[in-house]
Amino acid sequence: MNRKVSVIEDLDGKKIVFIHDIKFKGKRAVNWNEVKEYLKNYVGEFYNIVANNEMIYIGNDLPSEYTGSKYTYKLKGTVAKAKANAAQGIPELLETAQGGSYRENHKEKHNRNAKYGWYRYDSRFALPVYNEQEEIERYNVFHASMIIRHSEDRKKYLYDIIDIKKEMSNSLE
Template sequence: MNKSVDIIELDGSPIVIINDIRFQSRRGIDWNKVEKYLKEYIGKYFEITETSEKIYIGSDFPDEFSHSNDTKRLKGANTTSAIGELIQIATEKAQYPDYNNKHGEKAKLGWYRYNTKFGIPVYDADGNLERYNIFSTRMLVRCDADGKLYLYDLVRTKKETSEPHEQ
């Protein structure tokens, strides 16, 4: 997988540590470039270690991820280099209804959510690594008519309130 990303165990839970921060400022993020980068994933799949399920990257993921309200934050942009690893460590699969039949055609066989975690480095004024901020997020996965699981979006990304991970 990606060399700028590590998977570590912290308090018994796997966390993806993203070492290569592509986006330093919220104002400078070109979400169309983020979408273009994510299009390189289309057609690939990654396996969840816990369940051995294959999660495919479909053609709808780059647009949904890049233009959803949940993602339009700096932390969302920086997860793009770790999509495979975030899928790999996903846990706690849960089936969810299609509220108001909003996405009925996209997920003929239902929706699933998985939990996953990642860390983003925080640097001091001199550019030295100070700590990692840890975030949890939910992977929204659709089950298409072909029976395959497709990553649709990352939602409800929240900063962990416990002590940040020290290097």
């Protein structure tokens, strides 16, 4: 899997995952089947959140949930493309994650796969914006919340990335 991703710190010392290539393009809509196939490359991998030394696994459910969740279904335009392309930076998004707020599981359908509840971590990523000559003009910075499920096997799994918002004051030239 060829990825062009790096991590930098902004002026405030906060980490930003730079995704240097737009893999999932399209004038109209994102091809979520392509994103799903791409995400399957991560299944079975695990990554460490540096801030708290938590190990996060990538399970079989990530590709389907990431591309087929109610949240994803409602996405349009820039935010849909941002979520699709954020898939390229999942390892770094997890490694640089901050927060880790806990929420108990209240839905019966998740009694097994989130038996011990849910965690929400925050991360940031940047995607290039191209001009007419296909040169990078600037980078747009986005905030994202990563949803982690704590399963009955006592492991924590990335479940989805939601609440993606473009940071208006942070376009990096």
